[in-house]
Amino acid sequence: MLQAIATAGNVVLATHIRPDGDALGSLLGFSSILAGMGKRVLCYLDEPIPEKFSFLSHDGQLVTDLEEVAAFAREHNNDITSICLDCGDFQRLGKCGAVMQTMRPFLVIDHHQGNSGFGDFSWIEPHRSSTGEMIYDLALQLGAAISKEAANGLYTAILTDTGSFQYNSTSRHTFEVAGDLVDLGVQPAAIASALYDNVPLVRVQLMQQVLATLELFLEGQLAIIRVSREMLQATGTTYEDCEGLVNFPRSVYGVRVAAFLKEGNDGVVTVSLRAKGNCDVAATAAKFGGGGHRNAAGFRVSGKNLMWVRDQLIAVLTPCLLSDNG
Numbered sequence: 481m482l483q484a485i486a487t488a489g490n491v492v493l494a495t496h497i498r499p500d501g502d503a504l505g506s507l508l509g510f511s512s513i514l515a516g517m518g519k520r521v522l523c524y525l526d527e528p529i530p531e532k533f534s535f536l537s538h539d540g541q542l543v544t545d546l547e548e549v550a551a552f553a554r555e556h557n558n559d560i561t562s563i564c565l566d567c568g569d570f571q572r573l574g575k576c577g578a579v580m581q582t583m584r585p586f587l588v589i590d591h592h593q594g595n596s597g598f599g600d601f602s603w604i605e606p607h608r609s610s611t612g613e614m615i616y617d618l619a620l621q622l623g624a625a626i627s628k629e630a631a632n633g634l635y636t637a638i639l640t641d642t643g644s645f646q647y648n649s650t651s652r653h654t655f656e657v658a659g660d661l662v663d664l665g666v667q668p669a670a671i672a673s674a675l676y677d678n679v680p681l682v683r684v685q686l687m688q689q690v691l692a693t694l695e696l697f698l699e700g701q702l703a704i705i706r707v708s709r710e711m712l713q714a715t716g717t718t719y720e721d722c723e724g725l726v727n728f729p730r731s732v733y734g735v736r737v738a739a740f741l742k743e744g745n746d747g748v749v750t751v752s753l754r755a756k757g758n759c760d761v762a763a764t765a766a767k768f769g770g771g772g773h774r775n776a777a778g779f780r781v782s783g784k785n786l787m788w789v790r791d792q793l794i795a796v797l798t799p800c801l802l803s804d805n806g
């Protein structure tokens with residue numbers, strides 16, 4: 481892996497569809513690091529960088545058209561090293577996957593549990609906080625310089641993928657890397673403000689309506705919120721604007737399971753489940769044909785309305801939450 485990157489002259493970087501802070505921060509940060517090593521770097525994204533991450537700058541070229549990736553490969557006689565970042569499986573690369581695979585060596589750098597290692601060389605460490613943390617270590621091993629712009633990308637990756645240093649994956653090393661990035665010029669307050677103090681008003685108005693639906697059941701151990709199509713229409717928002725709202729019911733004192741019910745256009749209700757402590761919501765989701773992790777899982781139900789799904793969920797969780805009070 482190290483050798484393949486060190487000797488690469490031309491690099492194409494890509495990440496998963498609907499990229500989050502780790503995906504974009506790692507992509508743009510690594511792009512600057514590789515460009516600083518004198519490599520020609522092309523980043524591919526399905527869509528332009530989302531507005532909320534527009535504060536991230538980078539060196540290297542960014543394209544959103546696969547034809548330009550093909551042109552880059554032709555220009556360099558197919559002497560391309562392709563690297564995919566933060567992508568847990570091949571499908572999540574979206575439409576660039578097939579193209580990435582033809583440019584070899586094809587490298588995979590990721591921290592998702594269950595990544596099968598679908599590259600010619602794969603570096604996967606599921607215990608890591610973020611791909612950004614791994615890219616930092618990689619840059620040190622390569623002896624590469626990390627510019628302030630690159631440091632901002634990697635810090636954003638770590639901050640967002642650890643939920644601001646809250647999740648289990650946050651290790652001593654995560655803080656060491658974050659500290660090193662601060663030495664390289666990152667201003668934590670400025671990054672946090674850029675990420676979290678720029679919420680569009682319509683999103684807060686949606687939050688107002690969604691939080692008004694909060695209900696507690698089973699002696700206050702189950703908290704449920706929901707969003708209807710009407711709420712999205714009335715506020716001019718989309719499902720993406722609902723991201724993170726499930727954390728509000730989860731945060732309530734005494735709540736052990738939180739659920740967020742979302743009504744889709746296609747008569748499908750999507751449910752996100754979050755657990756605190758020892759509840760296993762993956763098991764709950766499995767009863768509805770879904771899946772996930774112990775603490776975060778989900779499922780979908782077709783042809784039923786929000787209230788039907790709510791009542792079924794209460795019924796399924798009743799024995800779990802009322803039988804053991806552990």
Ligand SMILES: [Mn+2]
Pocket residue numbers: 502503566591609610611641
């Ligand atoms: Mn990640």
